[in-house]
Amino acid sequence: MYVIRLPDGTLRVPHSVLSDPREGSDEGLIIAQAYVEIGPGDPEYDRLVGQSVTEEELEDKRRRWRDEDADLLRTFEEWKASRPEE
Numbered sequence: 001m002y003v004i005r006l007p008d009g010t011l012r013v014p015h016s017v018l019s020d021p022r023e024g025s026d027e028g029l030i031i032a033q034a035y036v037e038i039g040p041g042d043p044e045y046d047r048l049v050g051q052s053v054t055e056e057e058l059e060d061k062r063r064r065w066r067d068e069d070a071d072l073l074r075t076f077e078e079w080k081a082s083r084p085e086e
Helices: 045-049 055-082
Strands: 011-018 031-038
Antiparallel strands (some): 011 031
């Protein structure tokens, strides 16, 4: 997950939550990943803004991954087809 910089300067920061299962309860362990939003007044803002990407940059990364994954899959399928059957 990436730190996402919104147009107004707000940062969406990945945040994970792990709940403790309650003894004698039907509830199990819950693991959740979400984003929290912080602004320039937050003590962590200056450290995180340098690592942040815009939503457009993140979409470009995702598009490149999909494109590169397609090339990798095609190469693998060609390799697999060239092997003798076992």
